[in-house]
């Protein structure tokens with residue numbers, strides 16, 4: 001099966017089942033309708049066989065969902081067997097409509113069936129049964145793994161239903177399976193599963209043959225589990241489920257020594273252990289309690305309460321309570337537009353239970369702790385000024401003046417400013433370029449290791465404090481975070497990692513990409529550290545290349561280096577723009593920390609928070625971070641998988657559409673990641689075997705986040721900026737960013753299939769327009785079009801590498817390593833007398849490039865696109881940089897005013913002997 005396959009047998013899709021399931025129901029409906037319309041009357045067996053085939057496919061899948069459930073599926077099968085085509089068509093249409101709209105979550109009618117042999121009181125979730133009143137109760141499903149024979153499963157469900165009470169805040173149904181493998185299938189296939197109840201004594205093998213599952217399980221369970229006794233299998237099951245979906249609550253029921261089980265560290269992630277025959281009500285209440293723990297949003301809940309209190313406000317926030325707005329003659333529409341609650345929920349107070357973002361001790365603290373749990377971190381910190389600020393907080397907190405930081409030059413500008421503020425010395429690392437699309441990929445691990453070994457050779461390794469990378473990059477390149485960290489820790493065991501995951505926060509909720517997030521990899525590294533894997537690999541490494549890695553040993557660059565578990569420290573930081581991929585308001589961001597030595601930097605960390613956090617943080621942003629966490633913990637898995645699936649659909653549809661693909665193309669893995677970084681040889685995200693895709697995610701140096709789609713538009717004669725404008729103005733489509741000849745589309749948890757349909761329609765429309773124009777304009781139009789396309793696709797300026805810092809900003813001009821004192825350069829430019837402006841196209845520039853004195857940038861110059869600094873303060877400007885700038889045809893260039901020219905540091909200012917400006921720590 002391939003990643004994007006849309007056949008009717010969804011079970012082996014595993015990860016793309018959600019949409020495939022609905023599609024399979026549609027196919028069943030169509031087959032049923034066709035049978036009812038003609039086949040039944042004419043006795044045509046083929047129509048009936050088509051229904052039977054589709055029903056068989058669906059039946060195996062439907063075992064993993066509570067609705068329609070075995071009874072409805074049984075009824076449907078009976079109707080088909082009896083040849084009642086009309087009734088079968090009616091029932092399948094009804095069921096698929098209920099699935100599509102999810103109306104069975106709160107509409108008792110959907111559970112009601114004449115065809116059912118059970119009485120309806122048993123079928124209906126009680127909340128839907130009149131007991132619950134009008135209140136909306138979120139619905140979920142509980143996976144039960146049990147050795148009980150299948151014949152008794154209905155009875156088990158019935159018993160659990162009897163425990164429901166009118167005051168229950170949520171309502172759930174059971175999905176019962178009997179084996180380890182089926183438990184895995186249930187957790188993967190059914191996103192509505194929120195809790196798992198495991199009864200001791202289940203067996204291993206599934207009754208379904210799903211080859212992909214076996215491959216999947218190989219990575220998630222230790223070898224030999226299938227041969228274990230069921231009791232010994234339980235910890236492996238728990239571990240596997242938590243690996244797949246860490247948010248699930250797991251409960252164990254056993255008739256063994258439950259006290260011992262509860263104390264077993266291998267079962268530490270189990271929420272509660274019960275003695276099997278006792279207290280079914282306790283189990284029921286525990287399940288609800290577990291959901292409530294995720295559902296509770298301490299800050300948001302409190303803000304809602306606060307807003308309902310009759311507050312008299314005598315502080316500095318006139319919009320609070322909204323009186324000056326709703327009574328206004330002139331700005332009442334503001335109130336009407338935003339609604340009263342926004343103003344009732346505004347306050348500048350940190351009292352009244354509102355807590356303080358700067359020093360949280362109450363519900364913000366609890367909300368942050370919940371976020372840490374959700375994202376797999378030790379600590380989480382909410383930030384209300386975007387990841388731009390999160391980055392600066394982490395950098396200020398962890399970097400001393402003079403520390404060396406290895407950093408992708410292509411990183412977000414907040415890091416460059418962060419380095420200026422901290423007084424750190426950046427060693428700029430070059431990502432691999434994708435010249436033809438005017439963009440960069442990621443920084444190869446070899447480049448990172450080489451930089452570290454060079455620093456080691458110069459005796460500077462002690463000063464190297466941090467590696468800072470963007471994961472995923474703007475264009476979707478995802479690092480092998482675990483391998484990068486392990487190999488770097490082998491060279492420097494206490495290196496700190498800052499992963500800027502501004503775009504990638506959602507990845508925590510994807511079982512594929514979680515391991516490639518900073519926190520996911522940190523967890524795996526900590527686990528490996530506690531085991532024996534590193535130790536044995538380290539011994540082999542020592543035999544081969546020695547104990548103290550010699551920087552001159554070229555083998556180190558190609559060998560996978562292993563860290564020393566006795567010396568390494570896991571110090572990982574991640575920043576994410578929660579607002580970019582989850583339901584947080586603009587600027588909502590989080591810092592996630594997994595640092596064994598956090599206690600050493602905690603004070604500095606809080607200082608950094610004080611430095612950068614407004615004393616008037618926006619309460620609604622804080623609340624939205626709390627809510628975003630709730631949503632991701634409860635439905636993140638489903639949403640992320642759906643966004644991924646939509647992205648794959650766009651990729652497939654654009655690239656295979658006969659007309660659209662003539663002019664447009666979504667770049668694939670093979671285009672975005674050079675072969676040398678894809679050991680598995682995986683080339684395409686669509687049309688590739690899932691097994692291979694998983695191997696690629698586990699092993700390849702870079703993979704691609706499918707939700708970030710680079711659509712080449714240069715081949716349609718549009719430059720990125722122009723195409724972006726056209727999509728927005730003419731077609732109401734907003735896109736992410738542009739390059740010279742491409743645009744970046746992004747799917748997220750908010751997208752639907754209708755959005756995809758709209759996009760496709762627009763692309764067809766535009767492609768048709770091009771065809772018509774070319775046909776009407778004849779040969780001259782075709783020639784002009786070809787010329788335009790060639791200009792955009794071939795005549796692309798080479799992107800300049802970072803040249804070097806001017807000697808004035810280097811401690812040791814003879815050094816082979818490239819770190820520089822960016823802060824001094826930045827502040828030298830504050831002195832007007834030390835700066836000059838020279839026009840970009842002037843002869844002066846050419847003359848100085850040829851015969852000096854060197855041109856040295858006084859500022860950051862960042863063109864959009866591509867969005868990375870082609871000059872930083874103190875950088876020597878080279879011919880390549882000037883050529884690139886002269887060819888740039890973008891309007892927005894931060895740090896450069898064409899009318900004044902390039903801002904340079906004067907040769908005179910640079911001639912002054914530098915004072916040692918920053919004490920090297």
Ligand SMILES: Cc1ncc(COP(=O)(O)O)c(C=O)c1O
Nearest residue numbers: 385386387388412470500502577
């Ligand atoms: C990689 C990266 N990091 C950080 C940021 C800044 O994030 P925010 O917009 O949340 O301040 C961006 C913004 O686009 C980014 O692309």
